[in-house]
Amino acid sequence: MSESQIVLEAKGVTKQFPGVLANDNVDFDLRKGEIHALLGENGAGKSTLMNLIYGLHHPDKGEVFVNGNHVAIHSPNDSIAAGIGMVHQHFMLIPVFTVAENVMLGDETTKRGSLDHLAVAAKITEISKQYGLDVDPNALVGPLPVGIQQRVEIVKTLYRNAEIVILDEPTAVLTPQEAEDLFRIMRDLTARGVSIIFITHKLKEVLAVADRITVMRAGRVINTVKPSETDSAQLANMMVGRQVILTVDKKDHEAAEEILKVEGLTVRDQRNLETVHNVSFTVRGGEVLGIAGVQGNGQTELSEALTGLRSPISGKVTISGKDLTGKPPRIITEAGLAHIPEDRQRHGLVLSYTVADNMALCDYYQIPFSVRGVIQPKALDENSRKLISAYDVRTPSPFVNAGKLSGGNQQKVIVARELSRNNVKLVVANQPTRGLDVGSIEYIHSEIIKMRDRGVAVLLISAELDEIMALSDRIAVMYRGQIVAIVDSKKTTREQLGLWMAGAHVEPA
Amino acid sequence: MDFKRFGFITLIIIVLFSVVVMVGQAKQPPLLIITSMLATTIAVATPLTLGALSGVFCERAGVVNIGIEGMMLSAAFFGWLGGIYMFQIYDMEAGISIALGVIFAILTGGLMALLHAVLSITFKVDQIIGGTVINILAVGLTGFLNRQLFFGKGSVFGGSVPSSPGVLPTIHIPIKELFSSVCGASTACLENVQAINRVFDQKPIALGAILLVFFSHYVLFNTRWGLRTRAVGEHPQAADTVGINVVKMRYANVIIGGMFAGLAGAYFTIESVPSFEPLLTNGRGFISLAAMIFGNWTPIGAWAAALVFGASQAMLINMQIFRDVIPPQWSFLQESYIVGLTPYILTMFILTGIIGKTTPPAADGVPYEK
Numbered sequence: 001m002s003e004s005q006i007v008l009e010a011k012g013v014t015k016q017f018p019g020v021l022a023n024d025n026v027d028f029d030l031r032k033g034e035i036h037a038l039l040g041e042n043g044a045g046k047s048t049l050m051n052l053i054y055g056l057h058h059p060d061k062g063e064v065f066v067n068g069n070h071v072a073i074h075s076p077n078d079s080i081a082a083g084i085g086m087v088h089q090h091f092m093l094i095p096v097f098t099v100a101e102n103v104m105l106g107d108e109t110t111k112r113g114s115l116d117h118l119a120v121a122a123k124i125t126e127i128s129k130q131y132g133l134d135v136d137p138n139a140l141v142g143p144l145p146v147g148i149q150q151r152v153e154i155v156k157t158l159y160r161n162a163e164i165v166i167l168d169e170p171t172a173v174l175t176p177q178e179a180e181d182l183f184r185i186m187r188d189l190t191a192r193g194v195s196i197i198f199i200t201h202k203l204k205e206v207l208a209v210a211d212r213i214t215v216m217r218a219g220r221v222i223n224t225v226k227p228s229e230t231d232s233a234q235l236a237n238m239m240v241g242r243q244v245i246l247t248v249d250k251k252d253h254e255a256a257e258e259i260l261k262v263e264g265l266t267v268r269d270q271r272n273l274e275t276v277h278n279v280s281f282t283v284r285g286g287e288v289l290g291i292a293g294v295q296g297n298g299q300t301e302l303s304e305a306l307t308g309l310r311s312p313i314s315g316k317v318t319i320s321g322k323d324l325t326g327k328p329p330r331i332i333t334e335a336g337l338a339h340i341p342e343d344r345q346r347h348g349l350v351l352s353y354t355v356a357d358n359m360a361l362c363d364y365y366q367i368p369f370s371v372r373g374v375i376q377p378k379a380l381d382e383n384s385r386k387l388i389s390a391y392d393v394r395t396p397s398p399f400v401n402a403g404k405l406s407g408g409n410q411q412k413v414i415v416a417r418e419l420s421r422n423n424v425k426l427v428v429a430n431q432p433t434r435g436l437d438v439g440s441i442e443y444i445h446s447e448i449i450k451m452r453d454r455g456v457a458v459l460l461i462s463a464e465l466d467e468i469m470a471l472s473d474r475i476a477v478m479y480r481g482q483i484v485a486i487v488d489s490k491k492t493t494r495e496q497l498g499l500w501m502a503g504a505h506v507e508p509a
Numbered sequence: 510m511d512f513k514r515f516g517f518i519t520l521i522i523i524v525l526f527s528v529v530v531m532v533g534q535a536k537q538p539p540l541l542i543i544t545s546m547l548a549t550t551i552a553v554a555t556p557l558t559l560g561a562l563s564g565v566f567c568e569r570a571g572v573v574n575i576g577i578e579g580m581m582l583s584a585a586f587f588g589w590l591g592g593i594y595m596f597q598i599y600d601m602e603a604g605i606s607i608a609l610g611v612i613f614a615i616l617t618g619g620l621m622a623l624l625h626a627v628l629s630i631t632f633k634v635d636q637i638i639g640g641t642v643i644n645i646l647a648v649g650l651t652g653f654l655n656r657q658l659f660f661g662k663g664s665v666f667g668g669s670v671p672s673s674p675g676v677l678p679t680i681h682i683p684i685k686e687l688f689s690s691v692c693g694a695s696t697a698c699l700e701n702v703q704a705i706n707r708v709f710d711q712k713p714i715a716l717g718a719i720l721l722v723f724f725s726h727y728v729l730f731n732t733r734w735g736l737r738t739r740a741v742g743e744h745p746q747a748a749d750t751v752g753i754n755v756v757k758m759r760y761a762n763v764i765i766g767g768m769f770a771g772l773a774g775a776y777f778t779i780e781s782v783p784s785f786e787p788l789l790t791n792g793r794g795f796i797s798l799a800a801m802i803f804g805n806w807t808p809i810g811a812w813a814a815a816l817v818f819g820a821s822q823a824m825l826i827n828m829q830i831f832r833d834v835i836p837p838q839w840s841f842l843q844e845s846y847i848v849g850l851t852p853y854i855l856t857m858f859i860l861t862g863i864i865g866k867t868t869p870p871a872a873d874g875v876p877y878e879k
């Protein structure tokens with residue numbers, strides 16, 4: 001592989017965003033027919049580099065060469081013409097268009113002024129056959145499962161005759177089985193001479209599929225290595241810049257009495273579709289129940305129903321025997337709930353309030369924060385200073401707006417507020433580490449385990465299977481709004497969970 | 510257009526027509542009343558249809574346009590004024606002056622839309638505020654110029670409104686001529702054919718609007734331009750990543766939309782009556798928006814909705830036409846303000862979403878940032 005020709009090369013690429021040097025003099029190359037993984041933490045600058053190569057952003061400095069020739073890329077039109085295709089981290093598909101319309105958009109075939117759907121569909125079918133990318137050209141894109149949407153994105157690049165395909169975090173939204181399928185497609189593509197840049201922050205994946213691995217950190221390329229010459233620990237060190245502990249340190253648990261009890265819970269979403277059907281489970285004090293599942297299988301509505309943000313249609317929710325079904329968040333919070341919400345910026349913080357104010361959002365109306373209805377700034381200030389140092393929140397002062405902090409520190413503000421309250425009996429943490437850097441992830445994981453060891457019940461909802469496996473004592477799998485399995489985390493495997501997440505009703509071995 | 514909404518539209522039109530037939534049937538045959546209603550409906554729905562098309566193009570591309578009212582009003586004024594200038598000052602023939610007036614109106618609409626585009630696309634001003642600016646500007650500008658040019662002391666036209674070149678002629682579609690032979694000697698039959706012919710004898714903007722509805726529908730859903738327009742209104746990032754220039758597409762569609770509103774303005778002062786009065790559009794721009802919404806942002810749907818509003822207006826007009834023949838127990842309908850409010854009540858009713866919610870383009874009203 002190493003002998004083949006270089007098809008794409010970026011030299012000295014630099015890009016400054018307000019406040020961050022997203023790419024700092026980056027060199028990168030791609031050889032014909034290889035899978036070159038670009039590995040790095042969130043915010044390392046991977047997407048930025050690709051957006052620069054693809055022409056969505058313009059570099060401050062640096063050049064791009066395709067097949068040895070310098071190309072000036074001003075817009076995606078130029079990169080598409082140079083044979084570069086990109087599947088973005090967030091899909092660039094129009095839900096109300098059909099597959100064929102999405103594929104042809106920007107490169108339409110017309111017949112006497114009308115869009116020629118038939119010709120486009122024929123070409124899509126041909127590409128599907130050639131690369132094993134099964135898609136129905138006439139299906140609407142919106143209702144398609146994400147795995148299929150991703151295929152549509154890949155078909156889009158091939159439709160434009162791309163010879164270089166960039167896949168930006170393609171596995172983030174897939175089940176392990178869907179990811180396997182994607183890897184098969186990637187190998188089929190490279191076998192036919194397509195070269196692939198594969199972006200990810202998951203170590204296992206790069207070791208499994210990449211021919212070469214380039215690691216980025218804080219806007220710089222750290223190193224380029226071959227999978228045969230490295231291992232997870234070394235890659236993790238390069239990604240983070242220091243020794244990282246890849247496993248969470250966790251003692252055996254002693255589960256105590258039942259804290260959260262959910263019986264026959266049914267919830268509808270805002271479109272009035274039933275997204276949680278008749279779900280029952282319990283969480284005891286001193287244990288972590290992990291809810292695994294691909295995003296969009298009802299986890300959001302489930303956690304909203306448990307935390308008072310949404311009223312269930314039927315069923316019952318109790319905390320320590322107290323019926324809290326459909327009660328407002330304040331009542332549930334007072335009964336002992338700590339909630340780390342899925343969308344920290346919308347439901348976790350008031351971005352335009354200071355860190356100090358945000359840290360008192362749950363109990364600002366109580367003594368010592370309020371006395372006879374008047375807010376006590378001194379109490380807020382003291383509380384926030386205490387929490388900032390206890391929870392290692394990196395902020396210039398308690399009086400900056402929460403919106404100014406980085407994602408990891410915003411999450412720490414929420415964790416500090418929720419977990420520091422003294423009557424907490426139950427923690428509901430929904431995607432608590434999504435989009436965070438490794439340091440913050442480690443920290444938040446250890447705080448969650450600390451709560452569990454103190455005898456608190458923890459419900460952890462996450463689409464990251466590794467996170468679920470590392471933290472949970474028991475694991476429930478959600479699929480299409482139902483809990484399809486609940487198992488002891490020591491007695492199951494990734495593969496088994498993956499099958500359940502994909503809807504296969506296989507009995508545990 | 511889903512079944513429920515189409516059913517509702519048909520139902521309301523039938524009800525409105527029935528009311529007029531009922532009150533007028535003592536003296537007039539129903540066919541005459543129905544054809545008269547149809548003719549009026551099509552004519553008065555014209556500015557609503559064009560206004561709704563204006564909104565469809567704009568919003569399908571992702572720019573909310575509540576400035577249609579203002580675009581219509583200024584186009585009505587400047588189109589009419591342009592005609593007068595051509596006719597009176599440049600001594601052009603009446604026909605040419607009228608035609609140029611229509612062109613002036615279209616250009617005025619386009620120009621006002623350009624202002625809206627600059628505000629909302631380039632400067633990313635809140636689009637509701639941008640549209641409000643257009644509306645206020647139009648009221649102020651037309652009112653001021655109208656006073657200054659025609660009524661001020663020492664004004665250009667010396668204190669009186671000069672005669673305008675007139676209005677667009679009716680286009681006769683020869684149904685009568687083609688089908689009268691079928692009737693043979695029956696005069697009743699001849700009268701019927703004549704009545705039916707009246708429905709189709711419309712003026713050019715009214716007929717043009719109907720052609721534009723179908724043309725726009727075709728463009729929006731079957732051509733490259735339409736696909737790209739809808740793409741930038743649904744998901745501009747996605748359009749950008751396949752090399753479509755989002756800003757250009759939005760500008761173009763907003764301006765096209767403005768030109769439709771301009772043509773709607775021409776309807777008032779060049780097709781309907783040859784005079785201008787301040788605020789003459791009287792909320793028609795906003796009713797057009799309701800039609801656009803009820804028509805689910807499609808040209809044909811919007812047209813159907815515009816016909817409902819047209820029918821409710823036609824009901825009022827026909828009540829006036831048949832004034833002498835209305836039996837006394839119904840005469841309250843003529844005076845009642847409630848009847849005059851019908852189009853507005855319908856608007857509110859439709860916008861409550863009782864008859865099913867429609868879905869705007871996903872990126873409607875959202876400025877595009879990379």
Ligand SMILES: Nc1ncnc2c1ncn2[C@@H]1O[C@H](COP(=O)(O)OP(=O)(O)O)[C@@H](O)[C@H]1O
Pocket residue numbers: 017018020022040041042043044045046047048049879
């Ligand atoms: N459009 C933008 N404007 C400002 N800052 C940005 C923009 N895009 C990315 N950044 C910043 O650049 C850095 C690198 O981001 P990104 O390339 O998306 O990282 P990665 O894809 O490796 O997770 C981050 O700090 C991010 O906040």
Ligand SMILES: [Mg+2]
Pocket residue numbers: 043046047048089168169
């Ligand atoms: Mg990224």
